[in-house]
Amino acid sequence: MTRRQIRSGVGGSVLTFLAAFGTLAGVGLAGAAPAGAAQGAVGIAPGVSYRQFDLAAAKGPTHAHVLSLDLRDPRVSVDLLYPGTVAARATVSRLADARGAVAGVNGDFFNITETQHPGVEATGASVGPAIASGHVLKAAVPDGQRFGPELPPGTTTRNVIGVGTDRRARPDSLALVGSVTAAGERLPLGGLNQYALPVGSVGAFTSRWGTASRVRATCGTDTDRAAACSTDTYEVTVRGGRVVSAAGTPGRGPIASGTTVLVGREAGAQRLRKYFTGQAVKVRHRLVASASRKPYRFALGGYPVLRDGHPLPGLDGTTSAVRTAVGVADGGRRLLLFAVDGAPAHRSGLTIAEVADFMRTLGSTDAFSLDGGGSTTLVARAPGATTVSVRNHPSGGAERPVPNGIGVFSTP
Structure with a gap:
């Protein structure tokens, strides 16, 4: 005690x-x-x-x-x-x-351990969507990537309990809707500040993510959390609406305000490799509720x-x-x-x-x-x-x- x-x-x-x-x-x-x-x-x-x-x-x-x-x-x-x-x-x-x-x-349940991926650190990030004081912090990982007991039939990692601006509590589901646009080409956004990205996708990491390594986001698959980490990854840093750097593997460390780090795996990595320094990039993202039109002040997976x-x-x-x-x-x-x-x-x-x-x-x-x-x-x-x-x-x-x-x- x-x-x-x-x-x-x-x-x-x-x-x-x-x-x-x-x-x-x-x-x-x-x-x-x-x-x-x-x-x-x-x-x-x-x-x-x-x-x-x-x-x-x-x-x-x-x-x-x-x-x-x-x-x-x-x-x-x-x-x-x-x-x-x-x-x-x-x-x-x-x-x-x-x-x-x-x-x-x-x-919420969270990424507590990484015994299946030697050398990869657990991020401590939660499974589901999160909204704090009306601000979106993150979206949900794929169902097969969650930690915790097996989900009941008909439920997903997108399920949340929340309180709206109308001060009413309600259950809901929050899905990520987002895109990355560069040179007239628009890519769907597969993740936001998540410890696991869908296979073949591009995910966005902002200053709300923290300092943990982004490598974990490219490990496992949509149906198997323990699957190997991807060998085909790429990372692009966007600041002020333009590409400022790129790397062949996801990095770590703080992300400055106004900066977005795009992490791609497989097909997503191949698309990001076409980006070049100085190129204009626009990143958009929001969480869309399935049960309520009232904005959420608070939501938790x-x-x-x-x-x-x-x-x-x-x-x-x-x-x-x-x-x-x-x-x-x-x-x-x-x-x-x-x-x-x-x-x-x-x-x-x-x-x-x-x-x-x-x-x-x-x-x-x-x-x-x-x-x-x-x-x-x-x-x-x-x-x-x-x-x-x-x-x-x-x-x-x-x-x-x-x-x-x-x-x-x-x-x-």
């Missing part, structure tokens, strides 16, 4: 308001009090409350933590927590305190487990683990952030199917699974505190640095 943690063993408060719902699909509330009893929620800040409770799951008892956010309260907002660049990691508590968040949880009040078909009901999830309730006016405790006494965890059923029991109509295991972290301020404390016990014994998370903000 770290110094930031607040111990929350089996004797923690029980979520009592769910007692009337009974047990759903093997997930029950241990020691639930009669319906109508005190809920035991603790106010973290205006519009934000926290509670913890015991669960009787299929593989044994577990302990859960939930933050409830009232987005109808104008003092409450949600935004992406991240270290300032895509290819970087920090602990949730550090990210939250750096932004002045009152609470938060870890976010993960994968859906609950849609329109129904668990997705094909969810795993056998593998239990420590989990993080986010749920949308009350027509998008309430957001629920959920984390399973990783203490040894509770590490039996939940299956993905149990997560979906439990999030529905909490009142969610839509829910997303986020990165779990050693990444699962929920933080919140104690009354009167100016910094957050880790409320769950991370299963690795300490917080794991992660690329992003969901930050909760509340103004007086």
Whole structure:
């Protein structure tokens, strides 16, 4: 247990308001009090409350933590927590305190290791799209390049949970639409600040990427993350709308503001080799939503487990683990952030199917699974505190640095 943690063993408060719902699909509330009893929620800040409770799951008892956010309260907002660049990691508590968040949880799955590609460094970049404070940070890697459990049928790496400028939370899908134009020839853009590019494509890297090597972007294939790195690559640097340099292999290091590095693999590399120093190049990119015309202030990747009040078909009901999830309730006016405790006494965890059923029991109509295991972290301020404390016990014994998370903000 770290110094930031607040111990929350089996004797923690029980979520009592769910007692009337009974047990759903093997997930029950241990020691639930009669319906109508005190809920035991603790106010973290205006519009934000926290509670913890015991669960009787299929593989044994577990302990859960939930933050409830009232987005109808104008003092409450949600935004992406991240270290300032895509290819970087920090602990949730550090990210939250750096932004002045009152609470938060870890976010998307990410490029955590590269054992299949000796000599290639893991970038730490997340899998799915990301939007912070209304600014697009990155797009999604190909489905076959993601880290994390197998995606449920009908879902993709483009799936996100987001909050629009209308202050409503909703699930969506964000696809990259972009192009590279030079000498009258227009190329489709295959990636934006991604640790993996589609085979044969050209991807753009901006100052939001960070300093990590761009070699990983040319490794694996659209269906096989472990496939060998491409031997046919090329990189072109564009500054002020013109080519300023080129290289036969992707580089590393910071990318200056106003500069775009184009990385090509296979057919994409062959097209980039036609570019020359001084040539005018125009790069355009945006993320297009499939479900909403409202711009997103915040969006984060993960994968859906609950849609329109129904668990997705094909969810795993056998593998239990420590989990993080986010749920949308009350027509998008309430957001629920959920984390399973990783203490040894509770590490039996939940299956993905149990997560979906439990999030529905909490009142969610839509829910997303986020990165779990050693990444699962929920933080919140104690009354009167100016910094957050880790409320769950991370299963690795300490917080794991992660690329992003969901930050909760509340103004007086």
